[in-house]
Amino acid sequence: MSSEERFGEYVMVRRHGEGHVAELVLDRPKAMNAVSTGMARSITAACVALGEDPGVRVVVLTSTHERAFCVGADLKERDSFTDADLRAQRPTSRGAYTAVLDLPVPAIAAVHGFALGGGFELALSCDVIVADGTAVVGLPEVSVGVIPGGGGTQLLPRRVGAARAAELIFSARRVEAAEARELGLVDVLVEEGRAREEALALGARMAANSPVGLRAAKKALRLGQGLDIRAGLEVEDAAWRTVAFSGDRAEGVRAFNEKRKPVWPGE
Helix, strand or coil: CEEEEEECCCEEEEEECCCCEEEEEECCHHHCCCECHHHHHHHHHHHHHHHHCCCCCEEEEEECCCCEEECCECHHHHHCCCHHHHHHHHHHHHHHHHHHHCCCCCEEEEECCEEECHHHHHHHCCCEEEEECCCEEECCHHHHCCCCCCCHHHHHHHHHCHHHHHHHHHHCCCEEHHHHHHHCCCCEEECCCCHHHHHHHHHHHHHCCCHHHHHHHHHHHHHHCCCCHHHHHHHHHHHHHHHHCCHHHHHHHHHHHCCCCCCCCCC
16 A cells, blocks of 8 residues: 655655655656756655654655656756856755755665656665666766766765766766666666566565664765775764664564564664
């Protein structure tokens, strides 16, 4: 079973099963999910709400469009902006990508079709990217006179290394599914038309685990990136202390010893 809630005109959230897996759906099909100012606000609002919901354990980012996950910024809207408009709109635009990146629970992107520019940056802001055989990804911003401004210059090299990221960003080239998997631009490659289904299934497997553990593990992974090993281990130790004396830890050990599935208290 699933329930549905809308955030503005172009974003909806579906909750699956017992509500532990939240599907954040990009739903602006007439524009191939190009991110307008209004859509950016809705993405931010949805992410904030999901992050504050203790019942949500995993977020899966999907799209309703048949040929695109998201083609990036709404360039038609941008073309109507004055310089002052663009400057004023920047925090709203940036906030949408930051909101996905800041989700305190595991986030999975389900990429079908084009994920370009800001669309690929939304996927990069997730922890895992599941793509099907139709996927085409890339950061082509320099071809229109800008740079990746939704985290791409920072997130892509963390995935594929500085030199590979430079080649992809400077050339503005689009990468099809098989090569994208080979280069590490996506993590899981599935059959055409199954990205959403497989991403939700992966989300369900993750959501079966301790909600306290999931949030702590994500925090340790994110905060530890870029630190030297000693500093990273301190981050890990701090996260460990937040779960070691939790109800989830006690229930997990008890369930293991009793050979049953745990019933997580979530605290």
